[in-house]
Amino acid sequence: MVARHATAPALMIAAPASGSGKTTVTAALAWLHRRAGRRVKVFKCGPDFLDPLLLARASGSPVDNLDLWLVGEAQCRTMLCEAAATHDLVLIEAVMGLFDGEPSAAVLAQRLGIPVLAVIDASAMAQTFGALAHGLAHYRAGLPFHGVLANKVAGTGHAQMLQESVPPADWQGWLAAGDAWPERHLGLSLPHELPGLEQRLDELADALEGQPAAALPSPVAFAADAPPAMPRRLAGRRIAVARDAAFCFIYPANLACLTALGAELAFFSPLAHEPLPEADAVWLPGGYPELHGARLAAHPTLAAGLRAHHAAGRPIVAECGGMLALAERLIVDGETLPLWGLLPGTATLHSRLTALGLQQLDLGEGVLRGHTFHYSTLTTPLPALAHATPCRLGSAGEPVYRLGSLTASYLHLWFMSHPAAAATLFGAR
CATH class of the missing domain: 3.40.50.880 (Class I glutamine amidotransferase (GATase) domain)
Structure with a gap:
């Protein structure tokens, strides 16, 4: 029996592949809405530790993980329902490519009704951007698709070509090419190792402000069963x-x-x-x-x-x-x-x-x-x-x-x- 319900604007930020800019866009959106006074909760798909540390700095609160296998659907629903009840916006960074893995981020988005914003590295393409966007939107029937955002764009002329290749309703904006977050052998560097992090987040948020992606996404209704009682087996320890x-x-x-x-x-x-x-x-x-x-x-x-x-x-x-x-x-x-x-x-x-x-x-x-x-x-x-x-x-x-x-x-x-x-x-x- 479903015991809890909550509704909040929610969005999954996904991509065709790793390295496309999911973390950059998620952090930028979190910072943009946080500095506007909204309470932002960010989740990360998959068993990641490093992206959540950066996203926690951007959102101002700890970042939890979502994964249908590792976490389980019931616990994913519980965490999302709790987040929707206490925050003004829920953002979810996907893992790898949108359809990668079993189950993939796309399965999670469809099962929980979360619209997907696809981030595409457009640095080496023009109109083919539209074909890739179309494939992401329609590869899985019934996927709630929010739109597409172009990343690593060379300039306004390049952005115009990209925008003309997709249906007007799908275009969510663009970010210019810039320095990527520094990485090491296990992934991103730790937030305290990134000089000028807040300035970089301000620059990214400023670039998105005024574009369609900066608007609050549609509300999503979340529901979760009451979780089972936790055995207090570590009481007193x-x-x-x-x-x-x-x-x-x-x-x-x-x-x-x-x-x-x-x-x-x-x-x-x-x-x-x-x-x-x-x-x-x-x-x-x-x-x-x-x-x-x-x-x-x-x-x-x-x-x-x-x-x-x-x-x-x-x-x-x-x-x-x-x-x-x-x-x-x-x-x-x-x-x-x-x-x-x-x-x-x-x-x-x-x-x-x-x-x-x-x-x-x-x-x-x-x-x-x-x-x-x-x-x-x-x-x-x-x-x-x-x-x-x-x-x-x-x-x-x-x-x-x-x-x-x-x-x-x-x-x-x-x-x-x-x-x-x-x-x-x-x-x-």
Whole structure:
């Protein structure tokens, strides 16, 4: 039985392919409406961490992820309904190309009735822009299509050619060619590393203002069933969570899940050499320990604090970069850095992607869904406790290591996919 309803203007910003400018346009729209005094909620499709950090700066609030497989349709509906009830505008940045993936962003848009704004990199085309726009609008029957916006346009003459190639109602405007957001091996640079970010957002918003894309989109009615009651299996337990530029791959929904399970969260920054808080469990999320290896290794107390925590039989959950930081050593560009040494073995950063994809894991408490995305490998004498199951044939399931109370893997888990199983990782009984 549907228990909640809410309505708000909503729009999905999609594209034919990655690199077309989805994040740029989403951030520009969020900033444009935010500076006009509107409350803007942004979501990101897929299991991304970096785009949401930039979009959170533009919108002024945390960015949650939407994905029909990872998150589940019911939870997607719940989050969208809650956002519509408390915000003046809901924006959703799609993932990859509009029809890429199973299920794709197009499936999400159609299933939830969200109109799609297609961003097309027009830097190397003229009238063919119209054919591509037509294909995006009509490839999937019944897709709610809002229109098309041209990106990386050479100037007003170029923009006029592009506009004439599409039906007038579909034209939403254009942005000129400009410098792209800086990137590194896992995607966009972190917001604090982007000089003049607010000035750049102002410039993008100014460029869109007065164009059709700047108008509020049509309201969308969202409905969601009342979510099931959350078991308070972590009530009375305190979880120390590493959070800084080296450990920044944290889904806001995972923090909300732990809190709903009853946990108290204590955040600390290993980079700032903050001590490990007194806690019943520790979570070391993913991030960029390879960029800060020397600083992390020089922490005066953390390695000893983690060893004492581990010796006391208290849980430690280490994901991807968090796992690398626990290794004995990390090799980056031929240089060997000693790290915290709780996990025997050597992590090595490579120049090519070594794993990518959605996977799920069952350690006996229930299936947790997640994803893997890394450029490193870990060589360890520890046998794997279990292997995750990839969603696609041909992919390798990530090993999960267990050393006493430590559970470590490359997997980034979505705790809401099975809250009780997530609670068990952090010592729930």
